[in-house]
Amino acid sequence: xxxxVGQLFAGLSQGSILILIALGLALTFGQMGVINxxxxxxxxxxxxxxxxxxxILGDAGISLxxxxxxxxxxxxxxGVILEAVLIRHMYGRPLDTLLVTWGVSLILQxxxxxxxxxxxxxxxxxxxxxxxxxxxxxxxxxxxxFILALAIACVAALSAIIRFTSLGRRVRAVVQNRxxxxxxxxxxxxxxxxTFFIGSGLxxxxxxxxxxxxxxxxxxxxxxxxxxxxxxxxxxIGQIRGALIAAFVLGLLxxxxxxxxxASMAKVLLLIAIVIFLQVRPQGIFSVRxxxxx
Amino acid sequence: xxxxxxxxxxxxxxxxxxxxxxxxxxxxxxxxxxxxxxxKYLCFAMVAVGIGLAWGRGGMLVLGQGVFFGLGAYLMAMxxxxxxxxxxxxxxxxxxxxxxxxxxxxxxxxxPVVTLVAILLLPAAIATVLGLAIFRRRVKGAYFxxxxxxxxxxxxxxxxxxxxxxxxxxxxxGFRGFLGxxxxxxxxxxxxxxxxxxxxxxxxxxxxxxxxSRYGELLVAVRxxxxxxxxxxxxxxxxxLVAYAIAAAMAGVAGALFVPIAxxxxxxxxxxxxxxxxxxxxAIGGRNTLLGPVLGTILVAYAxxxxxxxxxxxxxxxxxxxxxxxxxxLPGGLASLWTVVKRGRRPGPPSAAPMAAAAADPALASEQxxxx
Numbered sequence: 272x273x274x275x276v277g278q279l280f281a282g283l284s285q286g287s288i289l290i291l292i293a294l295g296l297a298l299t300f301g302q303m304g305v306i307n308x309x310x311x312x313x314x315x316x317x318x319x320x321x322x323x324x325x326x327i328l329g330d331a332g333i334s335l336x337x338x339x340x341x342x343x344x345x346x347x348x349x350g351v352i353l354e355a356v357l358i359r360h361m362y363g364r365p366l367d368t369l370l371v372t373w374g375v376s377l378i379l380q381x382x383x384x385x386x387x388x389x390x391x392x393x394x395x396x397x398x399x400x401x402x403x404x405x406x407x408x409x410x411x412x413x414x415x416x417f418i419l420a421l422a423i424a425c426v427a428a429l430s431a432i433i434r435f436t437s438l439g440r441r442v443r444a445v446v447q448n449r450x451x452x453x454x455x456x457x458x459x460x461x462x463x464x465x466t467f468f469i470g471s472g473l474x475x476x477x478x479x480x481x482x483x484x485x486x487x488x489x490x491x492x493x494x495x496x497x498x499x500x501x502x503x504x505x506x507x508i509g510q511i512r513g514a515l516i517a518a519f520v521l522g523l524l525x526x527x528x529x530x531x532x533x534a535s536m537a538k539v540l541l542l543i544a545i546v547i548f549l550q551v552r553p554q555g556i557f558s559v560r561x562x563x564x565x
Numbered sequence: 566x567x568x569x570x571x572x573x574x575x576x577x578x579x580x581x582x583x584x585x586x587x588x589x590x591x592x593x594x595x596x597x598x599x600x601x602x603x604x605k606y607l608c609f610a611m612v613a614v615g616i617g618l619a620w621g622r623g624g625m626l627v628l629g630q631g632v633f634f635g636l637g638a639y640l641m642a643m644x645x646x647x648x649x650x651x652x653x654x655x656x657x658x659x660x661x662x663x664x665x666x667x668x669x670x671x672x673x674x675x676x677p678v679v680t681l682v683a684i685l686l687l688p689a690a691i692a693t694v695l696g697l698a699i700f701r702r703r704v705k706g707a708y709f710x711x712x713x714x715x716x717x718x719x720x721x722x723x724x725x726x727x728x729x730x731x732x733x734x735x736x737x738x739g740f741r742g743f744l745g746x747x748x749x750x751x752x753x754x755x756x757x758x759x760x761x762x763x764x765x766x767x768x769x770x771x772x773x774x775x776x777x778s779r780y781g782e783l784l785v786a787v788r789x790x791x792x793x794x795x796x797x798x799x800x801x802x803x804x805x806l807v808a809y810a811i812a813a814a815m816a817g818v819a820g821a822l823f824v825p826i827a828x829x830x831x832x833x834x835x836x837x838x839x840x841x842x843x844x845x846x847x848a849i850g851g852r853n854t855l856l857g858p859v860l861g862t863i864l865v866a867y868a869x870x871x872x873x874x875x876x877x878x879x880x881x882x883x884x885x886x887x888x889x890x891x892x893x894x895l896p897g898g899l900a901s902l903w904t905v906v907k908r909g910r911r912p913g914p915p916s917a918a919p920m921a922a923a924a925a926d927p928a929l930a931s932e933q934x935x936x937x
Contacts, residue, residue, distance in 0.1 A: 374888035381881040500711045535726025553702040
């Protein structure tokens with residue numbers, strides 16, 4: 272029983288990290304069909320934001336709470352700059368966008384190396400997140416519970432925006448049919464930019480959260496970006512619930528594989544599972560219905 | 566864009582020129598060290614030829630060629646390690662880190678014949694199985710790119726995790742001989758360089774024939790309008806599969822030749838980052854052309870060696886900026902520079918792009934409906 276609860280929690284925790292890093296990506300990929308390889312570097316920027324905030328404020332508790340909105344802001348601003356300077360000019364060339372944003376990610380990584388140095392830095396976690404909570408005889412790390420709560424909050428906030436606000440309505444319209452949305456007077460350019468702001472901002476929040484689990488380095492983003500993309504592929508584009516289910520299923524699967532084999536085998540088995548899944552549902556778990564042939 | 570390659574005569578002249586440079590000029594001008602460096606670039610160029618076929622002509626953004634490069638390389642490295650150790654004995658690193666017992670899946674590679682056959686067939690076979698699974702279900706565009714990249718990530722992680730059987734992060738190195746030839750002897754170094762040069766030229770010849778064949782036309786047609794090709798009665802999945810498998814085989818052979826030339830293979834040469842580095846050279850040279858990928862890759866590899874020695878940080882900025890500028894403003898690569906200057910205007914993006922867009926973006930798919 273302890274093992275089951277332990278594995279379940281490990282899976283949920285893994286899933287909550289996956290959804291945090293993939294949520295913004297699912298939004299921007301669904302909205303514009305572009306793959307932003309620099310998303311990982313926005314995560315890194317968020318993590319360094321937490322590091323800088325702690326350097327300025329000193330106290331780990333207050334700096335964490337301030338770093339979360341700051342990380343969102345910094346990630347978001349970086350995303351908007353990227354969208355305005357490069358991505359906007361490359362609509363209709365998604366594969367080329369992937370490569371261009373990879374170039375951006377190379378530059379951002381080197382920038383981090385030059386500013387903060389190549390060695391990893393550590394962000395201290397606040398005292399109220401250092402212990403663990405006992406549930407059913409199993410100790411659950413408080414930091415992981417905090418990340419789980421943060422992930423749920425982010426998903427809830429984004430879902431509410433998509434569902435109830437006028438921005439959300441515009442986003443849904445553009446995802447379903449870009450030309451038609453433009454025809455009825457929606458400014459797709461402004462919608463795209465706002466979407467990119469929110470999506471990249473979520474990457475920043477994910478970065479702040481990751482500092483609770485380990486040290487921060489210039490290559491932090493590259494370690495997570497592939498996993499984030501897999502979540503989006505399995506979840507299907509244009510829907511948050513797809514990404515949500517995919518993240519938690521993949522998280523649980525990974526912790527089960529990891530328990531029965533090794534960490535490296537678990538990654539390989541997970542990939543095989545995804546390829547097999549795509550045999551059944553090539554479009555991912557959910558996809559927006561279109562009449563396209565593709 | 567490929568105007569200067571249209572005449573068959575020009576290709577023969579180009580190949581003859583390449584042969585003179587590689588077989589006569591390079592060995593007599595360059596020092597042994599520089600020659601081996603150029604040999605490494607030639608191996609990267611072989612991967613680039615395959616990427617040119619799969620991506621430039623076939624529209625499949627292969628972000629995981631490091632896997633096939635690594636497969637070929639590790640197969641060759643395993644054979645070299647075993648033959649260095651002698652019959653029935655275990656390679657040095659296994660004695661150092663593990664029990665000293667050679668795993669059963671290493672044993673077949675004591676034989677040079679089995680090794681060479683495996684190098685030729687295994688990468689292509691894996692690409693075929695994977696390609697069948699992916700292309701048959703019409704997974705394409707960005708999805709394919711991401712899956713191939715995930716494959717590279719998983720492969721590198723797998724290699725690192727198996728310290729006792731693959732050398733882990735250190736990889737395999739310290740090879741002494743191949744088929745009885747001493748790898749430290751300068752004469753043998755020149756020999757292996759000549760083999761690499763000959764293989765590269767042979768690959769170029771093969772690719773050129775493919776581009777001119779009926780199959781080459783079909784491949785471009787699938788890239789530009791997959792649905793129309795399907796409606797004409799072809800199966801686009803099979804057409805893509807062939808290009809993907811050939812590209813994988815080329816990468817595998819390149820890896821196998823890389824090992825005796827470089828003297829080392831490690832997970833750092835096969836993961837996500839080196840896989841994309843292969844793409845960079847192809848993009849800069851010109852993905853659509855025959856020679857563009859080769860020259861672009863050699864140029865980038867040379868620039869990396871010279872610049873990163875002196876200014877390591879600057880090189881990364883330069884590489885990133887170059888990739889951004891070329892892809893965004895010169896999608897045809899440096900090969901199209903001449904055309905652009907002549908016409909005095911920017912060429913449109915390669916025709917692969919709009920269709921890939923339709924695949925990835927349902928919003929754009931309406932255009933596709935209209936055009937069909």
